[in-house]
Amino acid sequence: MAPMIALFSDFGLEGPYTGQVKAVLLAAAPAVPVVDLFADAPAGKPKPSAYLLAAYGTWFPPGTVLLAVVDPGVGGARGAVIVEADSRWYVGPDNGLFELVTRRGSAVRTWDIVWRPQAISASFHGRDLFAPVAGQLARGVFPSEPPRSSGIGRYPDWPDDLPEIVYIDRYGNVITGLRAGLLPDGTRLAAKGRSFHRHRTFSDVPMGEAFWYENANGLAEIAVNSGRADTAFGFTIGSPIAILR
Amino acid sequence: MAPMIALFSDFGLEGPYTGQVKAVLLAAAPAVPVVDLFADAPAGKPKPSAYLLAAYGTWFPPGTVLLAVVDPGVGGARGAVIVEADSRWYVGPDNGLFELVTRRGSAVRTWDIVWRPQAISASFHGRDLFAPVAGQLARGVFPSEPPRSSGIGRYPDWPDDLPEIVYIDRYGNVITGLRAGLLPDGTRLAAKGRSFHRHRTFSDVPMGEAFWYENANGLAEIAVNSGRADTAFGFTIGSPIAILR
Amino acid sequence: MAPMIALFSDFGLEGPYTGQVKAVLLAAAPAVPVVDLFADAPAGKPKPSAYLLAAYGTWFPPGTVLLAVVDPGVGGARGAVIVEADSRWYVGPDNGLFELVTRRGSAVRTWDIVWRPQAISASFHGRDLFAPVAGQLARGVFPSEPPRSSGIGRYPDWPDDLPEIVYIDRYGNVITGLRAGLLPDGTRLAAKGRSFHRHRTFSDVPMGEAFWYENANGLAEIAVNSGRADTAFGFTIGSPIAILR
Numbered sequence: 001m002a003p004m005i006a007l008f009s010d011f012g013l014e015g016p017y018t019g020q021v022k023a024v025l026l027a028a029a030p031a032v033p034v035v036d037l038f039a040d041a042p043a044g045k046p047k048p049s050a051y052l053l054a055a056y057g058t059w060f061p062p063g064t065v066l067l068a069v070v071d072p073g074v075g076g077a078r079g080a081v082i083v084e085a086d087s088r089w090y091v092g093p094d095n096g097l098f099e100l101v102t103r104r105g106s107a108v109r110t111w112d113i114v115w116r117p118q119a120i121s122a123s124f125h126g127r128d129l130f131a132p133v134a135g136q137l138a139r140g141v142f143p144s145e146p147p148r149s150s151g152i153g154r155y156p157d158w159p160d161d162l163p164e165i166v167y168i169d170r171y172g173n174v175i176t177g178l179r180a181g182l183l184p185d186g187t188r189l190a191a192k193g194r195s196f197h198r199h200r201t202f203s204d205v206p207m208g209e210a211f212w213y214e215n216a217n218g219l220a221e222i223a224v225n226s227g228r229a230d231t232a233f234g235f236t237i238g239s240p241i242a243i244l245r
Numbered sequence: 246m247a248p249m250i251a252l253f254s255d256f257g258l259e260g261p262y263t264g265q266v267k268a269v270l271l272a273a274a275p276a277v278p279v280v281d282l283f284a285d286a287p288a289g290k291p292k293p294s295a296y297l298l299a300a301y302g303t304w305f306p307p308g309t310v311l312l313a314v315v316d317p318g319v320g321g322a323r324g325a326v327i328v329e330a331d332s333r334w335y336v337g338p339d340n341g342l343f344e345l346v347t348r349r350g351s352a353v354r355t356w357d358i359v360w361r362p363q364a365i366s367a368s369f370h371g372r373d374l375f376a377p378v379a380g381q382l383a384r385g386v387f388p389s390e391p392p393r394s395s396g397i398g399r400y401p402d403w404p405d406d407l408p409e410i411v412y413i414d415r416y417g418n419v420i421t422g423l424r425a426g427l428l429p430d431g432t433r434l435a436a437k438g439r440s441f442h443r444h445r446t447f448s449d450v451p452m453g454e455a456f457w458y459e460n461a462n463g464l465a466e467i468a469v470n471s472g473r474a475d476t477a478f479g480f481t482i483g484s485p486i487a488i489l490r
Numbered sequence: 491m492a493p494m495i496a497l498f499s500d501f502g503l504e505g506p507y508t509g510q511v512k513a514v515l516l517a518a519a520p521a522v523p524v525v526d527l528f529a530d531a532p533a534g535k536p537k538p539s540a541y542l543l544a545a546y547g548t549w550f551p552p553g554t555v556l557l558a559v560v561d562p563g564v565g566g567a568r569g570a571v572i573v574e575a576d577s578r579w580y581v582g583p584d585n586g587l588f589e590l591v592t593r594r595g596s597a598v599r600t601w602d603i604v605w606r607p608q609a610i611s612a613s614f615h616g617r618d619l620f621a622p623v624a625g626q627l628a629r630g631v632f633p634s635e636p637p638r639s640s641g642i643g644r645y646p647d648w649p650d651d652l653p654e655i656v657y658i659d660r661y662g663n664v665i666t667g668l669r670a671g672l673l674p675d676g677t678r679l680a681a682k683g684r685s686f687h688r689h690r691t692f693s694d695v696p697m698g699e700a701f702w703y704e705n706a707n708g709l710a711e712i713a714v715n716s717g718r719a720d721t722a723f724g725f726t727i728g729s730p731i732a733i734l735r
Contacts, residue, residue, distance in 0.1 A: 004516060006509070012415040013258055013503055014285035016301055016462070019251070022280045023305065026249060030278075033520075035512045040504035043416060044471060056506055060513065072471060076448025122446035124461035170502040171533060201612035203566025216614035217506070226534060226562060257660040258503055259530035261546055261707070264496070267525045268550065271494060275523075288661060289716060317716060321693025367691035369706035 002089070002138040003061050005034045008053055008068040009126060010043040020127045021067070028135020037066070041167075042237045044072040046096040047158065048166035051177035053090075054100035055217045062087035067126075067134040068097055075122040080113035080129055082143060091134040093125070099153040103160070109147035165191075165239040166219075172228025174235040175221045180214030183243065188212075189220060190242040192233040196222050247334070247383040248306050250279045253298055253313040254371060255288040265372045266312070273380020282311070286412075287482045289317040291341045292403065293411035296422035298335075299345035300462045307332035312371075312379040313342055320367040325358035325374055327388060336379045338370070344398040348405070354392035410436075410484040411464075417473025419480040420466045425459030428488065433457075434465060435487040437478040441467050492579070492628040493551050495524045498543055498558040499616060500533040510617045511557070518625020527556070531657070532727045534562040536586045537648065538656035541667035543580075544590035545707045552577035557616075557624040558587055565612040570603035570619055572633060581624040583615070589643040593650070599637035655681075655729040656709075662718025664725040665711045670704030673733065678702075679710060680732040682723040686712050 005025055011017035018039055025034055037056060041049040049070040057066050071078075071093040079094035085105030090098050091113075102108050113133055120128045162177025169175065176189070188195045189212045199211040202225045210229060215221040220241075222229050229235060250270055256262035263284055270279055282301060286294040294315040302311050316323075316338040324339035330350030335343050336358075347353050358378055365373045407422025414420065421434070433440045434457045444456040447470045455474060460466040465486075467474050474480060495515055501507035508529055515524055527546055531539040539560040547556050561568075561583040569584035575595030580588050581603075592598050603623055610618045652667025659665065666679070678685045679702045689701040692715045700719060705711040710731075712719050719725060 004513060006513070010415075013281065014283070015412070015414050016283055017414075019280045019282045020304065020461075023249060023251070026278055026280065027306070033516055035509045035516065036503065037509045038504070038506055056510075059510065061517070073448050075446030121461035123458065127461065167505070169505050169507075170500075201565030203563050213613065216510075216611035216617065255660075258526065259528070260657075260659050261528055262659075264525045264527045265546075265549065265706075268494060268496070271523050271525065272551070318693050320691030366706035368703065372706065 001140050002029075002032050002063050002065045005029070005032055005065045005067055005134055005138050006037040006057070006060055007034065007039065008037045008041060008049075008057070008066055009039055010041045010049070010070050011039055011126065013039045017124070017126065020124075021131045024127055024131040025067075025135050025138070028132050029138040032138040041070050044070065045237065046070050046072070046093070048162065048164065048177060048237055050097050050100045050158070051162045051166050052175070053097060054104055055179070055219050057088060057090065057101060058086070059217055060088060065089045065091065065134050065138045067130055068092040069126040069130055070097055071095065071125065074125050080125065082111040082113060082133065082137065084109045089137045091130050091137065096155045096158070099155040099158055102153040111143045111145065111147050163241040163243060165235050165237055165241065168230045168235065168237065171223070172230040172232075173221050173223040174229050174239070175215060175219050176241050178220040178241065178243070179218055180220040181218060183220060184245060186245065188244040189222060190244050191222070191239060192235065194233070195244060202226075246385050247274075247277050247308050247310045250274070250277055250310045250312055250379055250383050251282040251302070251305055252279065252284065253282045253286060253294075253302070253311055254284055255286045255294070255315050256284055256371065258284045262369070262371065265369075266376045269372055269376040270312075270380050270383070273377050274383040277383040286315050289315065290482065291315050291317070291338070293407065293409065293422060293482060295342050295345045295403070296407045296411050297420070298342060299349055300424070300464050302333060302335065302346060303331070304462055305333060310334045310336065310379050310383045312375055313337040314371040314375055315342055316340065316370065319370050325370065327356040327358060327378065327382065329354045334382045336375050336382065341400045341403070344400040344403055347398040356388045356390065356392050408486045408488060410480050410482055410486065413475045413480065413482065416468070417475040417477075418466050418468040419474050419484070420460060420464050421486050423465040423486065423488070424463055425465040426463060428465060429490060431490065433489040434467060435489050436467070436484060437480065439478070440489060491630050492519075492522050492553050492555045495519070495522055495555045495557055495624055495628050496527040496547070496550055497524065497529065498527045498531060498539075498547070498556055499529055500531045500539070500560050501529055501616065503529045507614070507616065510614075511621045514617055514621040515557075515625050515628070518622055519628040522628040531560050534560065535727065536560050536562070536583070538652065538654065538667060538727060540587050540590045540648070541652045541656050542665070543587060544594055545669070545709050547578060547580065547591060548576070549707055550578060555579045555581065555624050555628045557620055558582040559616040559620055560587055561585065561615065564615050570615065572601040572603060572623065572627065574599045579627045581620050581627065586645045586648070589645040589648055592643040601633045601635065601637050653731045653733060655725050655727055655731065658720045658725065658727065661713070662720040662722075663711050663713040664719050664729070665705060665709050666731050668710040668731065668733070669708055670710040671708060673710060674735060676735065678734040679712060680734050681712070681729060682725065684723070685734060
């Protein structure tokens with residue numbers, strides 16, 4: 001049995017989507033707790049979401065099932081997949097969302113989800129298709145068919161690290177798709193006509209000063225001590241970042 | 246024991262209201278899981294909320310207790326009720342919120358809540374009155390007194406389907422109070438000076454195109470593929486919709 | 491074992507912070523339920539948050555562990571504390587957040603948190619330091635060392651009641667840091683160039699009328715029946731309130 005199911009989506013929490021997903025999981029795997037990891041991943045944007053998921057998903061203990069749904073093509077031709085990467089299970093649409101998890105994983109297997117429920121809506125596969133599959137995995141029922149022979153992600157043109165803003169948090173800090181551990185000491189980040197020096201954390205810079213730092217999940221994040229980087233500089237999801245060494 | 250308690254309210258999740266309701270439910274029915282269905286039902290508006298509740302509440306398994314609180318008259322003269330409709334239990338204010346559940350149900354009974362807690366606030370009956378009653382129902386303790394003899398809803402002037410926007414989701418899709426299954430093929434919906442054709446789902450229309458479709462809980466919903474219908478057309482809760490056949 | 495863990499923070503629910511805290515609590519105290527009390531306490535502002543926490547924390551049953559993190563100085567020199575006040579446990583930063591809980595409690599003990607995890611981020615002690623400690627308390631493992639000899643809060647210049655807006659709820663009602671029970675009958679509150687009379691609840695005043703009332707957790711709150719006090723009068727966190735008798 002999985003230690004937990006973590007939800008990663010653009011569904012929001014207050015409306016009907018996440019609640020219905022949880023009701024399905026409760027029926028499918030009543031003994032497995034569910035935690036909300038992201039409910040506000042970039043809406044309808046699998047690419048920045050993929051970098052977020054890779055950074056945050058691996059924080060969870062082995063055996064965790066990550067139900068990940070950012071799915072603008074729902075109801076269309078895109079596939080549905082299970083990915084096992086380094087002992088964690090990922091379930092969701094085959095639209096690039098698992099590209100970085102796959103690329104960075106050292107032991108990765110992928111299965112197409114061929115099961116279909118008796119009734120399936122055209123617009124909410126998170127509830128009707130992915131949640132039942134995630135619940136089954138969480139109960140410890142793993143795929144019995146052989147995995148896809150092509151284990152490689154299919155978005156080879158996506159970079160290993162994305163020099164863009166992939167998330168804006170509620171404090172106005174802006175998270176990039178860059179792993180901070182790969183950026184040498186002294187690296188500055190440049191965006192919106194100015195550059196940002198690296199510091200350890202907020203309390204190491206004066207009030208009102210902008211800087212970048214390695215956030216608690218390893219991504220480079222631009223912030224203003226006691227201020228909002230998003231509104232101060234006009235950052236949005238997708239704003240490009242340059243790396244200055 | 247109920248399979249779950251589902252919360253339907255305008256309380257929001259981040260502030261103190263839903264959390265306190267859950268703390269009361271935890272004490273009253275510790276073994277029954279709680280899921281958030283809507284925490285952002287139209288604030289203070291029982292009428293549109295009633296159409297949402299009827300569409301989404303019936304999605305839950307029989308035995309579910311729906312704690313439903315959109316209660317602008319809290320602390321005043323409005324009553325408090327338990328409604329049993331087709332094996333689901335609804336608890337909340339007697340202000341029209343259960344009118345459509347009652348009207349559409351095939352086996353409906355209604356009880357006035359006469360119990361009062363020792364201490365009751367003037368402004369938060371969701372926590373002080375409705376949650377303890379919902380918890381008791383969830384534990385399987387059902388009303389022992391006979392139901393109201395008048396089983397009929399008291400808002401006969403409300404239509405069976407509401408041709409208005411009753412909810413705007415986080416993608417900017419706008420949900421009407423119209424059951425899509427009752428609208429003949431070829432029906433167009435008109436609003437804000439233009440009309441919308443029916444399609445199956447997002448991926449069936451070009452990027453940027455507006456359309457309407459049957460959403461995953463059976464309501465007619467207007468959306469823009471990869472866009473926001475709310476801001477594109479100026480929809481708000483209560484915007485009227487015309488049905489063109 | 492604690493009856494529950496209640497979360498009080500400025501983390502928000504939709505992003506990654508609260509979810510990761512819950513994942514840690516789940517590992518540390520799997521049998522103890524977690525409820526979200528506030529996830530939108532005044533961001534980065536321990537002072538108004540302290541008055542909110544004192545009013546809402548004491549509503550919870552004895553034994554509850556309140557994990558409270560509003561922590562602008564994270565990663566810097568501020569300490570980390572456990573406070574036991576009237577049989578409830580509070581865990582969080584030593585930055586004034588527990589000043590009012592401490593001052594109002596009749597039996598209060600304070601411990602410095604000296605334990606440190608093997609790995610600790612510079613910016614997310616809620617997850618890395620406070621959550622493991624809260625989980626341990628929730629399991630019933632209490633501090634074995636003697637409490638701090640100085641039991642007194644260190645913010646003596648903060649008033650017993652704060653005549654400011656400390657929270658704005660989703661209806662636009664604005665909550666002050668004033669305990670309503672200490673304000674004599676006939677007290678008016680003045681702010682933003684006008685004054686507000688006291689009423690019992692919304693349904694006791696005409697539609698559109700502004701008033702103040704004792705909210706369900708004992709604080710004085712300014713509201714407009716069927717309207718928004720925040721936008722009607724321009725209230726923000728920190729807006730000063732005058733007491734007219």
